[in-house]
Amino acid sequence: xPGDSGTPAGTRTAAAGPSAAAGGPRPPxxxxxxxxxxxxxxxxxxxxxxxxxxxxxxxxxxxxGDRVTRAARRRGGHPPGAGRSLGTLRQGPAARRGSxxxxxxxxxxxxxxxxGKLLRLPAGPxxxxxxxxxxxxxxxxxxxxxxxxxxxxxxxxxxxxDEIALNLLKGEGFVAxxxxxxxxxxxxxxxxxxxxxxxxxGVCGHSHLAVEVVQAVVGAGTVALLYGLxxxxxxxxxxxxxxxxAVYGPLIVSAGEVMSETWFTFWLVLAAYLLSVPKAxxxxxxxxxxxxxxAALTRPVGLLxxxxxxxxxxLTAPREGLRRSLWVGLALGATILPWTVxxxxxxxxxxxxxxxxxxxxxxxxxxxxxxxxxxxWGITREIFVQIPSExxxxxxxxxxxxxxxHTHPGLYLRLSAERLLRFWYFFQPGYNFWxxxxxxxxAVGLWRYGLREEFLLLSVFSALSLAAFCLVLYGSVRFRxxxxxxxxxxxxAAAEDLIRQQGRRxxxxxxxxxxxxxxxxxxxxxxxxxxxxxxRQWQLK
Numbered sequence: 001x002p003g004d005s006g007t008p009a010g011t012r013t014a015a016a017g018p019s020a021a022a023g024g025p026r027p028p029x030x031x032x033x034x035x036x037x038x039x040x041x042x043x044x045x046x047x048x049x050x051x052x053x054x055x056x057x058x059x060x061x062x063x064x065g066d067r068v069t070r071a072a073r074r075r076g077g078h079p080p081g082a083g084r085s086l087g088t089l090r091q092g093p094a095a096r097r098g099s100x101x102x103x104x105x106x107x108x109x110x111x112x113x114x115x116g117k118l119l120r121l122p123a124g125p126x127x128x129x130x131x132x133x134x135x136x137x138x139x140x141x142x143x144x145x146x147x148x149x150x151x152x153x154x155x156x157x158x159x160x161x162d163e164i165a166l167n168l169l170k171g172e173g174f175v176a177x178x179x180x181x182x183x184x185x186x187x188x189x190x191x192x193x194x195x196x197x198x199x200x201x202g203v204c205g206h207s208h209l210a211v212e213v214v215q216a217v218v219g220a221g222t223v224a225l226l227y228g229l230x231x232x233x234x235x236x237x238x239x240x241x242x243x244x245x246a247v248y249g250p251l252i253v254s255a256g257e258v259m260s261e262t263w264f265t266f267w268l269v270l271a272a273y274l275l276s277v278p279k280a281x282x283x284x285x286x287x288x289x290x291x292x293x294x295a296a297l298t299r300p301v302g303l304l305x306x307x308x309x310x311x312x313x314x315l316t317a318p319r320e321g322l323r324r325s326l327w328v329g330l331a332l333g334a335t336i337l338p339w340t341v342x343x344x345x346x347x348x349x350x351x352x353x354x355x356x357x358x359x360x361x362x363x364x365x366x367x368x369x370x371x372x373x374x375x376x377w378g379i380t381r382e383i384f385v386q387i388p389s390e391x392x393x394x395x396x397x398x399x400x401x402x403x404x405x406h407t408h409p410g411l412y413l414r415l416s417a418e419r420l421l422r423f424w425y426f427f428q429p430g431y432n433f434w435x436x437x438x439x440x441x442x443a444v445g446l447w448r449y450g451l452r453e454e455f456l457l458l459s460v461f462s463a464l465s466l467a468a469f470c471l472v473l474y475g476s477v478r479f480r481x482x483x484x485x486x487x488x489x490x491x492x493a494a495a496e497d498l499i500r501q502q503g504r505r506x507x508x509x510x511x512x513x514x515x516x517x518x519x520x521x522x523x524x525x526x527x528x529x530x531x532x533x534x535x536r537q538w539q540l541k
Contacts, residue, residue, distance in 0.1 A: 128231065131239065132224045139223040139246040143216035147256045150209065158258045160189060165197035166206065183384045187343050187355045187391075192297040193260040208258050215255040215262040222251070222266045226485050229273045230492065233454040236500075237492035245488050249434040250481055260298050265482040267295035271305050272458060272486070275328065285324055289331025296336055300353045301468055301479075306332050308461035316453055349391045358397030364419075364474040365401045365412060371422070371474045416471050423466065423475030427531065431524035432477070437517050438484070438491050445490030448497070455493075458486040 163176045174194065176185045197211060204210035223245045230238030245251060254261040274280070274288035288309070295302030309328055313321030336353060343351035363370040363377065370376025387393045405412045426432045426439070450459040462483050469475050499506040520527055 131242070132227055135227050135242040135246055136220045136224040138243075140216060140220035142247060143219050143252050143255045144213065146252050147209070147212040147216050149256075151256060153257050156257075156259060157189075161194050161197055161258065161260075162206075164189060164194035165201055168194065168198040169202055180379070181381045181384055183388065185355075185390060186346050187351050187353075189356065190260075190297055190300055190354050191339055192294060193263060196263065197258070211258050212256050218266050219251060219255040219262050220246075222262075222269050222485065225266070225269045225273050226488065229269060229276060230489055232273070232276045233458075234449070234489065234493050237489065237496045240496060241489050241492035244438075244492065245485055248438075248484070248488065250432070250484065254481060259478075261478065261481050264295060264298045264302065265485060267291050267298060267302065268305065268461075268482055269485050271295060272461075275309050276454075276457065279320075280324070282327055285327040286331040289328040290335050292328070293332045293335025296332070296353060297339060299482075300357065301465065301473075303332075304464045304468060305461055308464050309457060312457045312460055316456070347391045351391060351394075355390050355394040358394040358399075358401065360473050361401035362397035362404075364472075365404045365415065367408075367411070369415060369474065371419075371476070419470040419473075419475035420466075421475070423469055423477075423480055425475075425477060427524075427528050431521050431527065433517050433521045435484070436520065437513065438487060440513060441491035441494045442487040444498075445492075445494035449490060449493055455490065458489065462486060 160176050160179055163178050164174055167173065167175050174186060174191060176188060177183065200211050200214055223242055226245050227238050227242030230241045271288050271291035274284050274291060277284060292302060292305045295305060306329060310325035313324050340352050387396060426436045449455045465483060469479050
């Protein structure tokens with residue numbers, strides 16, 4: 001972190017030697033124009049007695065030093081060697097831990113081994129902005145190309161969203177009736193997405209294509225934000241994560257569906273981007289709380305981001321973490337409060353966001369859960385007649401689901417295990433090439449970095465979400481998708497480490513993983529039959 005100091009274990013930094021102390025020449029790469037960054041030169045002793053020379057320990061040669069000097073002068077800064085020595089540069093928390101990595105504005109140049117091979121060139125703020133824009137453009141073009149094909153998609157929740165949006169435009173309020181035998185459902189859906197549809201339809205007419213074009217822009221923004229998030233928590237993997245997210249098939253496809261996944265993913269990545277700053281200012285914390293609130297108003301499960309953030313903040317800095325958590329919670333509460341008040345005025349009961357949770361809980365925890373059935377998730381007319389109150393139905397379903405869990409613990413655990421498998425399922429129904437390509441690197445990245453401070457927020461939120469879907473609700477590929485940008489960051493960090501340590505062998509391994517997935521994709525019908533047969537034998541399908 002800029003402003004911190006210290007020398008990481010196992011990392012050598014070149015310090016000004018006797019000649020520098022006597023007013024002699026300083027090392028030609030004594031300082032980069034990047035506060036808070038450390039230039040790591042393997043093989044150079046901490047008290048190296050003179051200036052860096054060409055070929056010394058795999059260091060920079062004289063022409064390279066001249067190029068850095070000229071570049072610094074063009075930027076209007078001081079040339080290398082005009083300031084402090086390498087040994088006095090400030091170091092971030094990652095450097096103090098001895099990880100060999102630094103945090104800050106950008107990733108410094110790094111030499112892999114004493115061969116002097118430069119893995120990464122310095123990228124200043126202007127370069128990062130350009131890269132972010134290029135990633136945005138690439139992601140936007142790919143998404144627009146897809147949505148303009150207008151591929152047919154299953155309706156899923158779209159009719160409900162559409163009806164509410166059109167009723168809003170008609171002045172009838174936030175209500176759905178057509179799919180519910182004429183009975184009014186005034187809080188069945190979270191509000192953000194229907195209001196978004198109403199805004200698009202109000203400008204462009206009832207056009208799903210217009211919605212998908214806007215979602216393509218939102219999805220491209222998610223890619224740019226993910227790149228920024230990567231720069232904050234693990235700079236060496238940021239560009240790879242951004243590129244993979246830009247071309248990642250499931251994220252592209254989600255832009256072409258009139259569903260809430262695209263917006264929900266955007267809000268989650270935005271919240272992570274804002275709250276990943278170790279000592280964020282109050283307005284940044286408030287912005288993160290608003291992002292969590294908007295995620296919850298898109299899908300109530302987004303509320304889990306706040307306890308995840310609070311837990312990480314309290315673990316890493318108890319006193320400061322409590323203050324930060326309270327500011328985020330204040331902004332979150334202020335964001336959802338107007339909708340909660342509206343629900344109270346409509347139902348004369350406390351409904352924080354929606355009345356959908358009890359239904360999912362009851363239908364997911366029963367002897368024949370709806371997610372096992374071909375045509376599940378329906379509500380018969382008799383239920384509406386028997387329990388006409390929307391809030392009372394929600395409470396009754398909640399009670400029913402909790403009673404089943406209490407009275408059938410063995411079956412509940414079996415259903416939870418099945419939901420866990422469904423969450424990681426890689427047929428949709430066809431072979432999910434992109435996710436299976438991501439999965440092994442994500443697993444390695446989670447194992448290596450999951451408990452590191454930089455990744456801890458993503459790990460805890462992913463764990464809480466997984467617990468909610470597998471222990472309470474139901475596992476689904478749809479519910480996994482908003483977490484996959486975070487999985488991409490873990491995978492990119494693992495791949496970057498592999499390439500840095502193994503060189504050409506790593507590229508051969510990456511090529512082997514891609515080739516294996518292409519073979520599986522080619523033979524997906526046979527593979528799917530094999531997987532389904534296994535699941536049926538164990539009564540998991």
